[in-house]
Amino acid sequence: MTTTDPHADPYAGSRETTEGRVFTVTGGDWDLTFGGADQFAQERLVVNMGPQHPSTHGVLRLVLDLEGETVTQARVVIGYLHTGIEKNVEYRTWTQGTTFVTRMDYLAPLFNETAYCLAVEKLLGIEVPERATTIRVLVMELNRIASHLVGLATFGMEMGALTGMTNGFRERELVLDLLEEITGLRMNHAYVRPGGLAQDLPPGIEDRIREWLAIMPERVAGFHRLLTGQPIWQRRLRDVGYLDVTGCVALGVTGPILRSAGLPWDLRKVEPYCGYETYDFEVPTADTADAWGRYLVRMAEVGESMKIIEQALDRLRPGPVMVEDKKIAWPAQLSLGPDGMGNSLDHVQHIMSQSMEALIHHFKLVTEGFRVPAGQVYTAIESPRGELGFHVVSDGGTRPFRVHVRDPSFTNLQATAAMSEGGMIADVIAAIASVDPVMGGVDR
């Protein structure tokens, strides 16, 4: 190269030959820029997934650092569904609180309501009637099946098994039909109230639940035929999203994830509430600690919940579904109207034309609500996703002073990084789907 040549090109060396000047064109200054740089660092890629993404299980945002297809770092960003439910509850009466908490984990509304009501009842120091407790167990287990079916359906959808999704939502609709008949609403029921239930079971519902119980085993078997034995399904799930018992407990992970790692920790067994100690059921576990184990645990739990529903139906006895104390009890002797709202003509007649005091009492109870003695409690129940805890503080007034919800999805989602770092990007989807977070509960 002749550097003194005024015609020299700075990016292409040249030399004189017998056939004229020959230029040697190289890759410009790229070698200078990247020479000696780390081979892998060149492939480092930061991918943003979500919050609007069909495979992130709701409005969940993932920031993934990739080397090739390997995830080196997974960060989870939440808060896109934050609606300030905990704050809102502080400005409503204790009874109205149910209508807010039911909207948190919207796939398990009856668990939110029951856990909240158990906390309020513990603060009040009251016991709800036996029939109310049995119906709570009944609707919670129906709800658990519905929730697991959605977990299964979205699992299928995110893995590309779309028939799993359509079937899951189809079977869930059967459960929702039952819940609609019982509570008046498919979701966000506000059916469980402090002191008992909003209303009694409609006539004839026991028979319809039994009819449903009769067809359900075949539907569950259909899932096993469709997915369980399928090689693609197995290979997508096995050894994916591994988290052992130590990891689960350190990260506070409970529910099917903990049980898939082999620890039979189910609050219905270890800390019974609502009389679960008197029901005969098993706690399914797996020993694989991966997405496959979680899938099997959830499938098995559907069967166990059906056993509990059957026993709850058998022990339903006529009786009140709300506490006797008229200072707390919402008028519960309602009948369901065509619009889905409960009403009681006897009660209306009583307060409107017979007793002025009853009218005053009704007015005070509805507008102001009842008072709850000051103090704080923590109650936890086993929701479909794990330990659902309510820390409720009362200052003695008619409204909660503070309601904090320990939502299992919120806590379990922390395990995303532990489950997916070092794996393939496609396995991140499987890992999160196996956690089955509900963003309404995560963000509250």
Next chain:
Amino acid sequence: MSEGPFRTGAFGVTGTGDTSGFGGLVRVEPGGAVTLHSTDRPYGGWFDEVADALAEAVGQQVYDAAVRRVVVDRGEITWFVAREHLLVLAQALRDDDALRFELCSSVSGVDYLDSGGPAGERLHVVVHLTSMTYRRRIRLEVAVSAEDPRVPSLTGVYPTADWHEREAFDMFGIVFDGHPALTRILMPDDWEGHPQRKDYPLGGVPVEYHGASTPPPDERRSYR
């Protein structure tokens, strides 16, 4: 009704959302929850066992310095502890064979606005611990003032406290020293203020429409 200063009267009630005008005949003043008196020994049940084991694990001197008050209420036990000893207690509670509180169920905040005592310790960090071995639950509570809202982070002892502490920071402005990345988690990153504090204004600016204006929610009647 339990302990606490009582107020009587039928009308002019504030702070209850009462729109009926009658109000309560007897009510406990806000903050009754924290003015509960310390429970005397014996606490009853396994509570004494845990208290003894904890004192033994950290040493009686540290225990006496760390524990300000122990309250047993509604079958639940709460240790009100000084923040500088929180980590020592948590480590012992997790690791001691007689205690074994392996699972940290929840870390959250509560703002007792008007009842922080002379030191103004209105912000409480409430930690719920679960012993999976013995099937027990206890509660630790640390009170700090809004001017110095610093509490040591539990993330080193219980990694699960990570997001819970971020939420308590986001909502109450409690600063957890030693947390690996204490950022907002539910509210947007550029949000100002901590929404679940009791003195946080309830939303909005006055909205003007056709010359009339609607006040923000906390200036409306039922929220006063």
